[in-house]
Amino acid sequence: MSTIAKLDLVIKNGSVVLRDEVKLLDIGIKEGRIVQLGEALDAELATHMVDAAGLTVMAGMIDVHVHLNEPGLGDWEGFETGSAALAAGGCTTYIDMPLNGIPPTVTINGMQQKLAAAKERSYVDYAIWGGLVPGKLHELIPLHEAGVVGFKAFMSSPGGQGEDAFREVDDYTLLEGMKVIASVNKVLALHAESEPIVSKLGLDMREAGRLTPSDYVASRPIVAELEAVNRALFYAEQTGCALHFVHISSEAGVRSIQHARDRGLNVTVETCPHYLALTSADLEVKGAIAKCSPPIREAAEQEHLWGAVANGLVDIISSDHSPCPVSMKEADNFFDAWGGIAGAQSSVELIIGEGHVKRGLPLTLLSDMLSGAPARRFGLDGVKGEIRIGLDADLMLIDLNEAYILEERHLYQKHKHSPYLGMELPCKVMATYLRGQRVYGANTGLDDSKQGRWVRPL
Template identity: 45%
Template sequence: MTYDLVIKGGNVVLRDGVYNVDIGIKDEKITCIAETITDDAKQVIDATGQYVMPGMIDTHVHISEPGRTEWEGFETGSKSLAAGGTTSYVEMPLNALPATINKKALDLKLEAAENQNYVDYAFYGGLVPENLDNLKELADAGVLAFKCFLSDITSEIPEDFINVDDFTLYKGMQKLAELDQILCIHAENASVTSGLAKEFAREGKNSGVEYAESRPIFTEVEAVQRAILFAKETGCKLHLVHISTSEAIQTILKARTEGVDVTVESCPHYFAFTAEQVDEIGPRAKCQPPIRKAEDQARLWDELMNGNIDWLTSDHSPCTEDLKQGNLWEAWGGISGAQNNVDLMFDLAVKQRGLPVHKFVNLIATNPAERFNIAHKGEIAVSKDADIILVDPNESYTVKREDLYYKNKHSAYEGRKIDCRVTTTIVRGNIVFNVERGIVGEPIGKLISTNE
């Protein structure tokens, strides 16, 4: 056999550990894993000294095309994902206009995404008060899951995204349970956080710690409890997005013991920064839920290291630079993070804290693939898509604005030194990023199907 690509000499991360084996790729699939591959290959990569692992599946990405393409488009967003070691992503139903709350809007997004992506992609459908009758058409059209907000999200713009009320949450969960769909939830108590934000702003409380105190831990826990209660009543499958506190995770773990089908994600920024550091970074580090205080972050680290967080996502939420001006009340809330997921968390969790590498792979690839039924991705195994990244654990670099692929080149990680590096990203056997060459070739990303 002549392979399209062979990766030789690397430390290959399989389900149960790390092995020094070769990987043979043909027709976009992994076709051979062996101690040594001696057959011919059109291309050979020497991965000596590097970890070879499945590419990240980032299930929480905001691309603002169409409608707000000046914030982020599919081309720039997927380039940044590729450079960061992500080989597949799932795009959220908000920030673009119109929001993905009906099939017509989904079709616009599908058309906009075609031939622009450097990595594979899928879409969420939204749940909002006005679209209960549109959930089935979105599910039939192939959205991977659904998303709603319990936190306050309002807009005067027609066809923009808004948060659900409790009736919509209940009825939506009923319908999604019937459709066997997962509902992903942004869990914060809208009334309390909105009231505290106005109160703190009036009083001139603008520090990073004060911003965290305006969205206290109990507001996340209460919303998680409410979502779980509704899930018990309806039988809807849940996924809690960007959870920032140990208290909320413990609530989720308790619900599992009571039979609730629920998973949980968190994001690198909750592990990389503390509220005490936000003032130095400024509004680039503003997000919801907020960056937590150091003592709270320490407990979140315990949850990650103890295996209580199912996977990691970027929650890449970009915007134009002018929207990041002003104080923490005025600036847009969202962190541009798609390009620094794998390297940052590999450094923090694996190198600095000793997380086994195969467990790290579960956090970035295997677990989300299994939860969202993406059977052909998520691990290095024969017959899987050849979505593979190389990570050099001994190469350090500093995040610089000029190296970012975002449409708007700002990031909370600017100036941060990271002690490892993604050197190569391969999507279905095609090299799309190399650290020396940058982005390689033309967009080859495809829409993800769960039927393969």
């Protein structure tokens, strides 16, 4: 019997996005792994066949920046609804942040509670971030040994309330934490905004009665991002700690990080779809649904950021899915509304649609930012992140010619608000496969079973 006869699934006739090229190929899958790539695999000898003619086949997105808020805040979002939205958006693996759950993942107990909440409730695979906060330096090594992919710290207030809420780092905790994290070869992810700058400007705005969206944007200027980035890079030079800067909103921030990389620092940079799809003018129309920190920037800055993406200066694009109940977006002034964008389901369609369909950026470049680079950075390469023989068959099928208007009925997240509602998305995820099993189809919805597993870095 031929090898082909043993295949579980053949996906035929798709335009397959490999690491360095796009080719018309068939994909042979066995026991969850890609085992063959060829131009004429015999689908009749496989158990199942999918005809992907006219579709683009890409590695499933690895979203390294997701807040699913369990344990403790499942009324905001949970693993079941959050992973459903991710699956519908072409994501096959996500890394859950240590906040806003209660307790946060800053102790082994907190990590165990998070994993218990996720078990058998996720549609796609997941990994876990640990947290770096004041008073918990002794927890870093145990969390590392337990299997977190890295650690997350805030250089400005995360906005949580209550005794157990996640806290921003002081300079001592940041410096000492970097030493510990470097000793175990992990990565520290940083929300880089200067707390002294943004808190003082925010207070001044409130006292002056300046409470509009544009006032909020002015209270969190790019210089606050740059100050925090450069302070963290200085500490990294002293400690040898690998850094990953999350949701960088400015070209200047990207270039500061690139200059550090040119000097030999181990550092990567992430931006998010909302900085590439929305501008500060949208805040006036959409309101707090589009509020986040750092804030959405003006149109000229967005174009500069797209230039950084096009030039390969951005490593990773992630959603920063930060959901909450609609009531938390309703406030008397913009400053009091919860800051966080719920957009996990739309990341791929926004980035491939705007980046490739509209701007003509190579699919290989965008696929690497969505999948390949996240896998390499956080120890999942060799298992995930590319369409390559031997890797998990984590795939998304996209119709580059299927534009549609995003409506509430399309959303799988718990609370059906999104700044992208009403927008025309230039392409559409038609199917998502996790280890060769379809977990989502545009015409069939979600698969009944939840096959997501906890994955740990190699």
